[in-house]
Amino acid sequence: MTSTVEPEVGRARLRKEDARLITGRTRWTDNITLPGLLHMAILRSPVAHARITNIDTSEARESSGVLAVVTGADLADEQGSLPCAWPITEDMKAPDAPSLAVDTVNFAGEAVAVVVARSSYEAHDALDAIDVDYEDLPVVLDMQEAIADGADLVHPGLGTNSSATWIFDSGEAGSGGNVDEALGQGEVVVERTFRQQRLIPAFMEPRSVVVDPTGEQITMWSATQIPHILRLMLAMTLGLPEHKVRVIAPDVGGGFGGKLQVTPEEVISLLVARKLGRPVKYTESRSESLQSAHHGRDQIQKLTMSARRDGTITGLKVDLLADMGAYLRLVTPGVPILGAFMFNAIYKIPAYRFTCTNVFTNKTPTDAYRGAGRPEATFAIERMMDEVAVELGMEPLELREKNWIKHEEFPFTTVSTLTYDSGNYEAATEKAKELFGYDALRAEQAERRAQGDPVQLGIGISTFTEMCGLAPSRVLGSLSYGAGGWEHAAVRMLPTGKVEVVTGSSPHGQGHETAWSQIVADQLGVPFDDVEVLHGDTQSSHKGLDTYGSRSLTVGAMAVLKAGAKVIEKARTVAAHMMECSPDDLEFAHGKFTVKGTDSSTGIQDVALAVFAAHDLPDGVEPSLDSEATFDPENFSFPHGTHLCAAEVDTETGAVRLRSYVSVDDVGAVVNPLIVEGQVHGGLAQGIAQALFEEAVHDESGTLTTGTLVDYLVPSAADLPSFTTDRTETRSTTNELGVKGVGEAGTIASTPAVVNAIVDAVRHLGVNDIEMPCTPMRVWQAIHGGAR
Amino acid sequence: MRISVTVDGTTYTDDVEPRLLLVHYLRERLGKTGTVVGCDTSNCGACTVHLDGHSVKSCSVLAVQADGSEITTIEGLARDGQLHPLQEAFHDRHALQCGFCTPGMIMQSLDLLADNPAPDEQAVRHGLEGNLCRCTGYQNIVSAVQDAAQKMSPGAGPEVERVGDEMSGRHQARTPATSSGGE
Ligand code: FES
Ligand code: FES
Numbered sequence: 001m002t003s004t005v006e007p008e009v010g011r012a013r014l015r016k017e018d019a020r021l022i023t024g025r026t027r028w029t030d031n032i033t034l035p036g037l038l039h040m041a042i043l044r045s046p047v048a049h050a051r052i053t054n055i056d057t058s059e060a061r062e063s064s065g066v067l068a069v070v071t072g073a074d075l076a077d078e079q080g081s082l083p084c085a086w087p088i089t090e091d092m093k094a095p096d097a098p099s100l101a102v103d104t105v106n107f108a109g110e111a112v113a114v115v116v117a118r119s120s121y122e123a124h125d126a127l128d129a130i131d132v133d134y135e136d137l138p139v140v141l142d143m144q145e146a147i148a149d150g151a152d153l154v155h156p157g158l159g160t161n162s163s164a165t166w167i168f169d170s171g172e173a174g175s176g177g178n179v180d181e182a183l184g185q186g187e188v189v190v191e192r193t194f195r196q197q198r199l200i201p202a203f204m205e206p207r208s209v210v211v212d213p214t215g216e217q218i219t220m221w222s223a224t225q226i227p228h229i230l231r232l233m234l235a236m237t238l239g240l241p242e243h244k245v246r247v248i249a250p251d252v253g254g255g256f257g258g259k260l261q262v263t264p265e266e267v268i269s270l271l272v273a274r275k276l277g278r279p280v281k282y283t284e285s286r287s288e289s290l291q292s293a294h295h296g297r298d299q300i301q302k303l304t305m306s307a308r309r310d311g312t313i314t315g316l317k318v319d320l321l322a323d324m325g326a327y328l329r330l331v332t333p334g335v336p337i338l339g340a341f342m343f344n345a346i347y348k349i350p351a352y353r354f355t356c357t358n359v360f361t362n363k364t365p366t367d368a369y370r371g372a373g374r375p376e377a378t379f380a381i382e383r384m385m386d387e388v389a390v391e392l393g394m395e396p397l398e399l400r401e402k403n404w405i406k407h408e409e410f411p412f413t414t415v416s417t418l419t420y421d422s423g424n425y426e427a428a429t430e431k432a433k434e435l436f437g438y439d440a441l442r443a444e445q446a447e448r449r450a451q452g453d454p455v456q457l458g459i460g461i462s463t464f465t466e467m468c469g470l471a472p473s474r475v476l477g478s479l480s481y482g483a484g485g486w487e488h489a490a491v492r493m494l495p496t497g498k499v500e501v502v503t504g505s506s507p508h509g510q511g512h513e514t515a516w517s518q519i520v521a522d523q524l525g526v527p528f529d530d531v532e533v534l535h536g537d538t539q540s541s542h543k544g545l546d547t548y549g550s551r552s553l554t555v556g557a558m559a560v561l562k563a564g565a566k567v568i569e570k571a572r573t574v575a576a577h578m579m580e581c582s583p584d585d586l587e588f589a590h591g592k593f594t595v596k597g598t599d600s601s602t603g604i605q606d607v608a609l610a611v612f613a614a615h616d617l618p619d620g621v622e623p624s625l626d627s628e629a630t631f632d633p634e635n636f637s638f639p640h641g642t643h644l645c646a647a648e649v650d651t652e653t654g655a656v657r658l659r660s661y662v663s664v665d666d667v668g669a670v671v672n673p674l675i676v677e678g679q680v681h682g683g684l685a686q687g688i689a690q691a692l693f694e695e696a697v698h699d700e701s702g703t704l705t706t707g708t709l710v711d712y713l714v715p716s717a718a719d720l721p722s723f724t725t726d727r728t729e730t731r732s733t734t735n736e737l738g739v740k741g742v743g744e745a746g747t748i749a750s751t752p753a754v755v756n757a758i759v760d761a762v763r764h765l766g767v768n769d770i771e772m773p774c775t776p777m778r779v780w781q782a783i784h785g786g787a788r
Numbered sequence: 789m790r791i792s793v794t795v796d797g798t799t800y801t802d803d804v805e806p807r808l809l810l811v812h813y814l815r816e817r818l819g820k821t822g823t824v825v826g827c828d829t830s831n832c833g834a835c836t837v838h839l840d841g842h843s844v845k846s847c848s849v850l851a852v853q854a855d856g857s858e859i860t861t862i863e864g865l866a867r868d869g870q871l872h873p874l875q876e877a878f879h880d881r882h883a884l885q886c887g888f889c890t891p892g893m894i895m896q897s898l899d900l901l902a903d904n905p906a907p908d909e910q911a912v913r914h915g916l917e918g919n920l921c922r923c924t925g926y927q928n929i930v931s932a933v934q935d936a937a938q939k940m941s942p943g944a945g946p947e948v949e950r951v952g953d954e955m956s957g958r959h960q961a962r963t964p965a966t967s968s969g970g971e
Contacts, residue, residue, distance in 0.1 A: 014879055014880060014882070015879070015882065017887070018878070018879040018884060018887070019879075020887075021884055021886075021887030021890050022862075022871070022875040022878050022879055022884065022887070022890055022894065023822070023862065023863065023865070023866055023871070023875065024820075024821070024822015024823065024861065024862035024863040024891050025822065025863075026821065026822060026824075026887065028821070028824060028888070030815075030821075030824075030825070031815070031821035121805070121807070121808075202922060203886075203888075203922055204826050204832065204834060204886065204888040204889050204920065204921065204922045204923070205824070205826070205886065205888040206825070206826065251886075251887070252886065253824075253886045253887070253888030254885070254886040254888060254922050254923055256922065285827075285828045286826065286827035286828050286829065286831075286832070287828055287829075508886055509885035509886030509887070509923050510885070511885070674882045675882070677882070678882050678885055678923075678924060678928060679885075681924055681925030681926075681927045681928065682885060682922070682923045682924050682925045683925075684925055685924075685925035685926065686922075686925075708827070708828070708829045708831070709827050709829055709831035709832060709920070710829050710831060714920050714922065716913075716916065716917045716918070716919070716920055716926075717912070717913040717914075717916045717917065717919075717921075717926040717929065717930060718913045718914050718916075718917040720913075720925065720926055720927075722909065722927055722930070723925070723927060746925075
């Protein structure tokens with residue numbers, strides 16, 4: 001056997017996953033064909049709010065190749081209500097959420113009827129022949145109007161458009177002072193309102209589902225981030241016996257929170273397949289995806305911050321309105337609540353109150369989108385720090401430094417009750433400033449201002465943190481979330497010494513197969529290529545809580561390590577027996593058990609074969625080198641970093657050019673720097689896209705006017721600059737690996753860095769905010785109309 | 789309508805509906821599922837293949853229009869188990885995450901390099917404008933294309949034909965060009 005001398009962890013291993021993906025040997029859900037497979041197409045509501053008075057399906061049923069046309073009325077008795085796992089308050093108002101609309105539609109794009117046919121073309125042909133009569137109802141689109149007295153209601157039965165109001169108050173929690181007093185006594189008080197526009201996750205692989213009802217179990221393949229949660233929720237929603245459902249997430253083409261959902265399309269496909277007794281496939285078009293897959297963000301954020309003249313922040317009050325859209329999906333209500341813990345960010349804020357009202361509108365439901373709650377909070381606080389700095393006449397980095405938690409103050413319990421285990425904001429900021437050439441750029445900025453250059457330069461800062469590694473189950477319980485936050489893994493050593501690792505964390509581009517292999521190769525001392533990582537199938541990976549919230553490494557890989565440690569302990573007993581010594585006399589390193597102080601040793605891969613043969617095992621030892629483990633973290637992890645953006649703004653056209661972007665992230669220990677860097681790049685692109693390009697826009701009738709990739713501006717290579725990315729490394733102290741998570745960092749940090757840079761470029765022209773996305777039009781209007 | 793096309797070296801003759809899109813013909817009739825569909829407005833480029841040597845978005849071509857043509861998809865790029873330099877470069881530079889955009893990106897990059905064998909960063913970015921990736925932020929894709937350009941350039945001699953070992957068992961470590969201090 002080979003022992004690995006250079007540790008795997010920390011190496012920039014090229015990914016195992018790539019071999020299939022670069023040659024087209026892929027297994028996307030839409031690739032799956034089965035004998036007798038039928039194709040489903042969905043008729044969606046063209047209107048945002050209406051009563052369905054009649055559906056005439058007779059002509060569609062006659063259409064060529066059509067096996068069935070199904071409406072909500074046909075499924076009413078069995079479809080149940082789509083699950084919401086996060087009732088944030090006891091009195092939260094939650095409407096019934098049918099998968100297929102029964103008598104009303106509440107957003108444009110809601111599923112109204114389906115056709116099942118021999119081919120997808122035939123199914124779509126028949127959709128055109130379905131006739132639906134709608135009786136229009138008043139459309140509710142604006143959150144502020146929605147909660148005003150006498151507003152029209154999205155769900156009249158609930159009596160209000162307000163789903164819930166959730167409050168955190170540091171005075172009441174005992175974690176800080178009374179915010180009203182703090183604001184009342186503030187030497188400087190700044191109030192700002194920011195708008196988080198509505199975004200669309202826009203994963204590149206459209207959602208797709210195949211259901212095979214033949215056989216003992218119903219099998220569902222789905223382009224999902226959450227095969228395990230999906231299986232459980234299908235069982236609970238539809239009353240199916242859980243053990244009769246198998247869910248498989250094959251290759252999944254991105255998710256970004258957008259596939260963290262139990263979707264109407266999955267439920268309908270399952271019910272229809274079961275009805276017909278034949279396998280059914282549904283793959284959405286991009287337009288359907290943009291319209292009907294859940295959206296993200298969409299908040300109005302009012303912040304009030306008080307400070308002393310010397311720059312010490314004394315209080316922060318946050319009032320949010322969060323748009324739920326028409327229904328509460330899996331974690332819709334909890335998304336803004338995740339932000340509640342992040343508004344205080346890296347700062348020592350002595351008094352804090354957060355109030356959030358969740359509001360229904362006749363729009364596509366919102367839910368998790370990369371960062372979920374934390375980008376919103378980070379944007380607002382980092383924008384606010386700039387605003388307060390201006391008010392105080394302070395350099396914005398100085399204001400931040402004056403208030404941030406110092407390296408020597410960790411662990412630090414914040415005003416919102418989280419305990420940050422570690423961090424070094426000084427180091428990350430220092431490095432970022434240097435890479436960026438901060439002082440030189442400030443000098444150039446001053447010069448351009450003095451000269452009245454039509455192209456002005458702005459510098460944007462974002463010194464962010466986030467809570468990752470979702471999540472300690474006890475904390476989730478205290479927030480009324482419906483499940484825990486643990487993760488499960490199994491490590492199995494096969495007779496030939498090869499290793500199977502089963503993880504409950506279900507990747508869709510993150511590179512688990514490579515990273516987990518590195519970790520296990522080090523731990524068991526086996527070659528990297530001897531490790532196979534299995535995931536995403538409830539049959540091989542029976543237990544798990546899947547992938548979101550930058551949890552895979554911090555929680556999922558910790559479960560793998562725990563299972564691996566058990567394998568080593570089992571092997572130690574057998575090795576001791578083989579070598580006729582006591583287990584305590586053995587040291588394990590680089591895959592070998594060595595009798596202490598001697599050079600007599602046995603490799604773990606040899607032990608594996610001996611265990612398989614089981615001819616001579618010590619008494620009471622099972623013939624297996626398999627172990628399972630479930631890891632529940634004790635705390636979150638807190639990646640942080642300093643991002644700096646230089647933006648050039650053409651004051652005559654409003655055009656923005658990102659001249660340079662520097663990110664220094666501290667994600668703790670790094671398993672694979674290549675993967676980490678890739679995650680940062682992709683995250684930056686998405687955060688910058690929010691700042692500059694993307695917005696889901698509805699017209700006054702509630703129709704999504706950005707319903708194709710022509711109008712919803714996912715940036716291309718030509719729209720983005722190159723990034724300078726670097727890291728500092730402050731190990732997390734809450735997990736053995738010292739890791740913190742990196743999936744969301746870039747997205748969370750970059751949006752405020754970019755907007756701060758743009759505002760900074762034109763602040764001397766009387767601008768103190770520009771709504772996102774900062775299109776040339778908006779920037780021009782801000783400049784020429786003065787403050788917004 | 790009866791059509792005859794050669795896809796990745798194999799000739800197929802089929803009766804197809806006039807409205808059948810080339811991408812659906814490839815995926816559903818020929819089982820060429822390496823080529824994927826990411827949109828319905830010809831914006832994403834995920835479906836890019838080569839038609840008689842030039843890249844096309846196979847979602848905006850009818851199967852009947854491809855009659856008599858030669859088509860290369862991502863599945864036909866590697867020869868005798870040897871990866872194409874672009875495939876290698878995408879792997880080496882970590883230019884993919886979920887990999888859904890990758891077939892289209894690689895096929896479009898190939899076209900780009902045919903037109904401009906030594907593109908600078910901006911030329912690569914503009915040449916890939918019609919291909920969307922939601923995962924990578926494009927930086928590593930740009931660097932992969934430039935890396936492949938170098939390996940494929942005429943001056944690189946036998947490197948043009950150098951198409952690397954079969955992938956399994958060759959996950960060597962490398963230091964990413966941009967891991968510290970950026971570009
Ligand atoms: S699927 Fe062809 S361009 Fe999007
Ligand atoms: S790698 Fe996922 S879309 Fe490009």
